[in-house]
Amino acid sequence: MNYWKKLAVATVVLYFIVAITAFAATSWRTQSQPIILPRSAWGAPPPTRVIAPRGTGTRLIFHHAAGLPFAATSLSETAAEIMRIRNMHVNGNGWYDIGYHYVIDRAGRIWQGRHDAHIGGHTYGHNVNLGIINLGNYEGLWGVGAQTVTQASFDAMAALSRWLAYRDSLSLPIVYVHSDFNNTACPGRNMRGLIHNNLRQHLSIVMERR
Numbered sequence: 001m002n003y004w005k006k007l008a009v010a011t012v013v014l015y016f017i018v019a020i021t022a023f024a025a026t027s028w029r030t031q032s033q034p035i036i037l038p039r040s041a042w043g044a045p046p047p048t049r050v051i052a053p054r055g056t057g058t059r060l061i062f063h064h065a066a067g068l069p070f071a072a073t074s075l076s077e078t079a080a081e082i083m084r085i086r087n088m089h090v091n092g093n094g095w096y097d098i099g100y101h102y103v104i105d106r107a108g109r110i111w112q113g114r115h116d117a118h119i120g121g122h123t124y125g126h127n128v129n130l131g132i133i134n135l136g137n138y139e140g141l142w143g144v145g146a147q148t149v150t151q152a153s154f155d156a157m158a159a160l161s162r163w164l165a166y167r168d169s170l171s172l173p174i175v176y177v178h179s180d181f182n183n184t185a186c187p188g189r190n191m192r193g194l195i196h197n198n199l200r201q202h203l204s205i206v207m208e209r210r
Contacts, residue, residue: 028207031166034159036102037111042079047097048090051118057129058170060161062195063100063122063178064138064187069147071136073107081135082111095121100133102160108152110160126181130164132157138188146190154194158202165207173200 070081086098093099099121103111113133114120122131134153140146157175165174177195178186187195 028166028169031162031207033163033167034110034156036160037109039112039115041075042082042111044083044086044098047114047118049096051096051114054117054119054130055128057168059126059129060164060170060175061123061126061129061131061178061181062157062175062187062191063131063133064191065133065135066137066139066186066188069137069140069145071106071147073105075109078105078107078109078111078135081105082113085133086113089121093121097121100131102130102132104132104134104153104156104160106135106150106153108150108156110156123178123181129176132160134187134191138190139185140188143189146188149191149194154198157195157199158206161199161203162207165203172204174203175199 065081065085072078072081082098082103085100085103089095089099090097097118098113100113101116101120101122103113105111113131116130120127120129120131122133123129134149134157136147136149136153138146138149161175164170175195177192178184179192
């Protein structure tokens with residue numbers, strides 16, 4: 001085979017590789033947007049300053065709230081907890097808004113945190129990715145007092161992950177945890193395995209490419 005024929009064959013092969021890769025990254029089954037409570041539902045004030053755009057992230061990164069265990073499920077108590085976290089981020093850390101893009105509570109509700117067009121404040125060096133916090137403490141003190149993820153919370157994590165992966169054409173494994181990137185126990189021993197194993201397996205099965 002002469003040079004030009006080899007080049008033509010190589011070009012065709014490369015074309016199919018690129019086409020298949022693009023298809024694999026964007027051909028999820030259609031996923032519906034879950035109910036997401038707006039920022040106004042927890043009384044969020046506007047960011048204190050203009051926040052830079054997030055750009056293009058490729059991952060969903062999960063966190064827990066840590067601190068004292070939080071087990072409440074009422075709208076009012078949950079809204080107050082989200083506001084507490086926002087105030088800690090703004091007044092304590094000097095950030096412009098709550099650091100997480102989405103909040104999942106113990107009852108399985110999904111709340112809008114920082115607008116997801118804005119760069120996050122949740123995982124050092126990886127804030128172009130979407131940050132999702134689960135209210136509660138899933139680590140405890142060396143495991144003592146660690147809460148267990150509720151089924152409602154897991155179902156919400158799955159629904160939100162499916163929709164965001166579809167919307168943003170993310171590629172498997174899609175979901176990660178804070179400790180995958182930084183030296184931290186977050187999101188705790190009782191959540192880490194659920195993300196790495198259960199949620200990843202769920203996404204690979206339910207979102208099987210067409």
